[in-house]
Amino acid sequence: MKVKLAKTAGFCFGVKRAVDRVYEEVEKGGSPIYTFGPIIHNEEVVEDLERKGVSVIHTEEELKQLNKGTVIIRSHGVSKHIYQVIEKQGLKMIDVTCPFVLKIHRIVERESALGKHIVIIGNDKHPEVEGIKGWSSGKTTVIESFQEAESFQVPKGEELCVVSQTTFNNNKFQDLVEILSKKGYDILVVNTICNATEERQAEARQIAREVDAMVVIGGRHSSNTQKLYEICKKECNDTYYIQTLNDLDVQKLLSVGCVGITAGASTPKKIIEEVQKEWQK
Numbered sequence: 001m002k003v004k005l006a007k008t009a010g011f012c013f014g015v016k017r018a019v020d021r022v023y024e025e026v027e028k029g030g031s032p033i034y035t036f037g038p039i040i041h042n043e044e045v046v047e048d049l050e051r052k053g054v055s056v057i058h059t060e061e062e063l064k065q066l067n068k069g070t071v072i073i074r075s076h077g078v079s080k081h082i083y084q085v086i087e088k089q090g091l092k093m094i095d096v097t098c099p100f101v102l103k104i105h106r107i108v109e110r111e112s113a114l115g116k117h118i119v120i121i122g123n124d125k126h127p128e129v130e131g132i133k134g135w136s137s138g139k140t141t142v143i144e145s146f147q148e149a150e151s152f153q154v155p156k157g158e159e160l161c162v163v164s165q166t167t168f169n170n171n172k173f174q175d176l177v178e179i180l181s182k183k184g185y186d187i188l189v190v191n192t193i194c195n196a197t198e199e200r201q202a203e204a205r206q207i208a209r210e211v212d213a214m215v216v217i218g219g220r221h222s223s224n225t226q227k228l229y230e231i232c233k234k235e236c237n238d239t240y241y242i243q244t245l246n247d248l249d250v251q252k253l254l255s256v257g258c259v260g261i262t263a264g265a266s267t268p269k270k271i272i273e274e275v276q277k278e279w280q281k
C-alpha cells in the first residue's frame with residue numbers, strides 16, 4: 001500500500017509561524033499571555049493553549065482591562081488603533097501578523113495618505129479585512145460581490161487603490177477589478193492574494209487524480225477544508241472528510257492500493273501524522 005501525503009497539507013507559512021511563536025512564549029513562562037482573537041481556527045490547539053495559560057481576548061474593551069502581560073497579534077493582523085491601545089496599556093506585544101498581510105497594511109497606509117480611496121476586495125466581516133481597514137486614513141470601501149462592484153461610484157477625479165484580502169478567490173478578484181476598471185477611474189490595482197490556498201488546492205486535485213482513495217483532514221467548520229473535500233471528491237469518488245483519526249474507518253481503506261492525504265490550513269501536523277502512520281504500521 002502506498003501513501004501520498006500532500007506537501008502543502010496543514011498549516012500555511014503564516015499560521016505555522018504564529019502558532020509556533022505562541023508555544024515558544026509559553027515555554028518561556030512568566031507574564032500572562034493573551035492572543036487577540038484565537039490564534040487559529042482549530043479548537044484542539046486553542047484548548048491546548050488555554051490549558052497552558054494562554055487566554056483569548058476578543059475586543060478592544062477586553063484589551064483595555066489589561067494592565068500587564070503579553071498580547072500576541074495573530075497572522076490576520078489588526079488595525080493601527082489596536083497597536084496604539086496595546087502600547088497605551090503598557091503591555092508587551094508580540095506581532096505575528098503574516099508578512100503578506102503586513103504588506104497590505106503598508107500599501108493602504110501609504111496610498112490613503114496620498115489621498116486615494118482604498119477599495120478592499122474581500123469579506124467585510126473577516127478579521128483580516130477589519131485590520132486592513134484600520135490602516136486607511138481616508139475613504140475606504142469593501143467590495144465582495146459583483147453587485148457591489150457594479151454599483152460602486154466615486155466623484156470624478158477621485159483616485160482609487162484596490163487591494164485584496166489574502167485568501168480571496170483569484171478569478172473573482174480579476175472579474176471584480178475588470179468591472180471597476182471599466183468605470184474610467186484613475187485606478188491602482190495591487191493583487192495581494194496569497195497563493196498558499198491555491199497551491200494547496202492544486203496539489204490536492206493532482207493527488208486525488210492519482211490515488212484510489214483520498215483522505216481530507218480538517219475541522220468541520222473549516223471552509224478551506226470543505227473546499228478541499230469538494231475538489232478531491234470530484235477527482236476521486238472514494239474521498240473521506242475527517243477531523244481526526246477517530247473518524248476514519250482504517251480497516252476499510254487497508255485493502256486500497258494507494259491513498260492520498262491532504263489537510264486544511266488549520267490542521268495541526270500531529271493529527272496529519274497520526275493518520276499517515278496508520279499505513280506505516
Ligand code: SF4
Pocket residue numbers: 012013014015075076098099100101166167194195196197
Ligand atoms: S497570507 Fe497566506 S501565508 Fe499568510 S497566513 Fe494568510 S494564507 Fe497563510
